[in-house]
Amino acid sequence: MKFQNKIALITGSGTGIGKAIATKFVEEGASVIILGRRKGPLEEAAKELEGKIPQGTNASVRIFSGVDVSDETAMNGMFDSLKNDNVTIDYIINNAGVSGPVTCFPNSPLDEFKSTIGIHLTGTFWGSVQALKVMKEGGKIITISTFFTEERPLEQRPYRFRSPYTASQGAKNRLAECMSWELTDKGIISIATNPGPVHSDRIYKTVYPKAAAEFMRVSGFEDLSPVEVEEAKDDLLECILADGVDKEGIAKTAEKLANGKDVAKLTETFTNLLTKIQTIAEKVQNNTSHMIANKEFLSQTQVAESVLNLCDDEIAKIINGKVIPGDRVFYPVKAHVGTTTPGVHQPDFGGKAVVFTVDATDKADAERVEYLAGHVEKNGGKVACFISQTTPTNLQEQISGKFHSHVVDITNPEEVSKWLNTAKTNIGDILGVIHITGKLPEVEKLTELSRVGWEELVAKFISTPATVAQRALEQFVPGGGKDPRLFKDTKGSIMIIGPDLPIGRKVTGTQRAQVEVFRGALRPFTTTVNQELSDVLKSQIRLFTIFPGSVTGSEPNNEKIADAFNFLVSDISASSSEVTFCVDESR
Incomplete structure (x- = not known):
C-alpha cells in the first residue's frame, strides 16, 4: 500500500500502457483519475479498476471522458472541476499519445503533423501546467516519451515515416527537463522516461503494418501505383485478423477501388500485398527484438512498474529533471550531429536563386539574413526574402530595404507554395x-x-519550419509526395537555422533548457526526414538544421553558417550522415 491516500491522474488511460499504470496505482492503494476521448473504454477500465481496489482502503476511480489532451477547453474544465472539488493531485502521468501519420514526410498531411504535435507535446505541456492548479509541494510530473528520439554523443536516432512523432517526443524529453528547472520553487518534480519497445496493439496492428505499407508505396508492388497502394492500405490493414486475414474484406476493398480493373485480379493483388505487408511488419518486429539482449519487448505492466518507481519520493528527488532511458535496444546509427561543417571550395551561385523564409525575433536575426543573403549575391546568386507577418515591422523594413522581399503568411502551406x-x-x-x-x-x-x-x-519553431520544408520539397520534386518514385536522384537543399542558444556570461540553466525544448524537436525531425530522403527515396536532397550559439554563451558566427550553406549545396553533402550542425561549438 505504498501509495495509499495518494491520487494519480493518468492521461490516455482507457487502454494500453495508461490503463496498466492506473492498475498498478490502484493495487498500491492509490485513487486514480482516468481520462480519454472515448467513453466506452474508460467505463470498462473503471469497472475493472474498481474490482482491484484493496480492501480497507478508501481508494476510488474517477472518469473524465471526452477529454482530448490537445483540447484546451476540455483540459481546463477537467482541472477546474478537480480544483472546485478540493482534489489534490500527487502524480500526473503524461501518457496520452497517437501514432500520427506513418509515411514519408513529403506525403505527411500537415494538418495531421500539427495534430500529432498537439496531442503529444502541447497535450503534455498544457496538462502539466493545468495540473499545477491542483498540485502541492512534493507533486510529481512523469512524462512518457520514446527511446527513438533521445540523443547519444554525436548521434541522433532517426525513426523513418514518423517525423511528427519524433519531433514531438524529442521536445517532450527536453520539456521534462525544462519543467524541473522552472518548478523547483514550487517543490514539483519533473521526470521523463523512455520505455523502449513495448508489447501493444498500437505497434502490432498500427505502426509496424503501416510502416510496411509505406515501404510498399515507395518501392512499388506488382502493377499497383503508389497512389493505389495509398488508397487501399487503410482498408487492407483493417483486414488483418488474429488468425489470418478477412478475405471478404479484401474483396470489398478491391470492388470499391477497381476503377475499371478486373475485380478478381485486383483482389488477388491486394491479397498478395497484404501478405507482403504482414511479412515486412513481422521482419521489422523481429529485427528490433534482436537488438535487445533477451530479445523481449517490455510488457505494459513492466512499464507501469517503472513509472511507479519514478514516483517514489526518494528516487524522484535523486532523478528530478532526468530523462530515464528504459531503452535496452542496441540501435546502431551513424553520427548525425556535428560541429563545424567540412570546408568546401566557395561555390558559384551564378544564375541560381536562394529563397529565405524569415521569422525574425530581433535585430540580430535581421542582420543574419543580411549577411547570408549578401553572401549569396556576392557569389553570383539571386535572393528572395519572404518575411513572416509576425516579424516586427522595423525588422521587415531592415531586410526589405536591401533585398527583394515580401511580407507573407509563412505558416500557410498554400502561401509558401505560391511564393516559392x-x-x-x-x-x-x-x-x-x-x-x-x-x-x-x-x-x-x-x-x-x-x-x-x-x-x-x-508554430514558430516546429510547425512553420516543417511547413516550409515540405513545400520546398514539393518545389524540388513536384508531385513527389504522392509519387515517391519521382524523388530518385533529385537535388535540392533546405536549411533551418535556429533557435540560438542564449548569449552572455550569466546564462541560466532555465534559459538554456527553454531553448532546448524546441531544438529537441528539430534534431530528430531533421534526422528522420533525411533518412527518408536518402535511404528510402534515394534522392540527393538534404535538409540541414543549424543551431547557432554555444553552451558558453558566446556570440554566434554568421560566417560559419554561410560555410555550412556552401557545404549543403555541394555534391559531397549528399553523402554526409551529419545533418545537424552546432557550428559555434568546439566540442
Whole structure:
C-alpha cells in the first residue's frame, strides 16, 4: 500500500500502457483519475479498476471522458472541476499519445503533423501546467516519451515515416527537463522516461503494418501505383485478423477501388500485398527484438512498474529533471550531429536563386539574413526574402530595404507554395531554401505562458519550419509526395537555422533548457526526414538544421553558417550522415 491516500491522474488511460499504470496505482492503494476521448473504454477500465481496489482502503476511480489532451477547453474544465472539488493531485502521468501519420514526410498531411504535435507535446505541456492548479509541494510530473528520439554523443536516432512523432517526443524529453528547472520553487518534480519497445496493439496492428505499407508505396508492388497502394492500405490493414486475414474484406476493398480493373485480379493483388505487408511488419518486429539482449519487448505492466518507481519520493528527488532511458535496444546509427561543417571550395551561385523564409525575433536575426543573403549575391546568386507577418515591422523594413522581399503568411502551406513558385518564375531555379526561425523570445517561465503564447512558440519553431520544408520539397520534386518514385536522384537543399542558444556570461540553466525544448524537436525531425530522403527515396536532397550559439554563451558566427550553406549545396553533402550542425561549438 505504498501509495495509499495518494491520487494519480493518468492521461490516455482507457487502454494500453495508461490503463496498466492506473492498475498498478490502484493495487498500491492509490485513487486514480482516468481520462480519454472515448467513453466506452474508460467505463470498462473503471469497472475493472474498481474490482482491484484493496480492501480497507478508501481508494476510488474517477472518469473524465471526452477529454482530448490537445483540447484546451476540455483540459481546463477537467482541472477546474478537480480544483472546485478540493482534489489534490500527487502524480500526473503524461501518457496520452497517437501514432500520427506513418509515411514519408513529403506525403505527411500537415494538418495531421500539427495534430500529432498537439496531442503529444502541447497535450503534455498544457496538462502539466493545468495540473499545477491542483498540485502541492512534493507533486510529481512523469512524462512518457520514446527511446527513438533521445540523443547519444554525436548521434541522433532517426525513426523513418514518423517525423511528427519524433519531433514531438524529442521536445517532450527536453520539456521534462525544462519543467524541473522552472518548478523547483514550487517543490514539483519533473521526470521523463523512455520505455523502449513495448508489447501493444498500437505497434502490432498500427505502426509496424503501416510502416510496411509505406515501404510498399515507395518501392512499388506488382502493377499497383503508389497512389493505389495509398488508397487501399487503410482498408487492407483493417483486414488483418488474429488468425489470418478477412478475405471478404479484401474483396470489398478491391470492388470499391477497381476503377475499371478486373475485380478478381485486383483482389488477388491486394491479397498478395497484404501478405507482403504482414511479412515486412513481422521482419521489422523481429529485427528490433534482436537488438535487445533477451530479445523481449517490455510488457505494459513492466512499464507501469517503472513509472511507479519514478514516483517514489526518494528516487524522484535523486532523478528530478532526468530523462530515464528504459531503452535496452542496441540501435546502431551513424553520427548525425556535428560541429563545424567540412570546408568546401566557395561555390558559384551564378544564375541560381536562394529563397529565405524569415521569422525574425530581433535585430540580430535581421542582420543574419543580411549577411547570408549578401553572401549569396556576392557569389553570383539571386535572393528572395519572404518575411513572416509576425516579424516586427522595423525588422521587415531592415531586410526589405536591401533585398527583394515580401511580407507573407509563412505558416500557410498554400502561401509558401505560391511564393516559392513566384520566386522560381521571376528569378530562376531554386538552389536552396533557408528558413530562419528567429530566437526564443524572452520568457521568465514557459510554464507561466498562456495557451496562445505556447502555441505561438510551437508554430514558430516546429510547425512553420516543417511547413516550409515540405513545400520546398514539393518545389524540388513536384508531385513527389504522392509519387515517391519521382524523388530518385533529385537535388535540392533546405536549411533551418535556429533557435540560438542564449548569449552572455550569466546564462541560466532555465534559459538554456527553454531553448532546448524546441531544438529537441528539430534534431530528430531533421534526422528522420533525411533518412527518408536518402535511404528510402534515394534522392540527393538534404535538409540541414543549424543551431547557432554555444553552451558558453558566446556570440554566434554568421560566417560559419554561410560555410555550412556552401557545404549543403555541394555534391559531397549528399553523402554526409551529419545533418545537424552546432557550428559555434568546439566540442
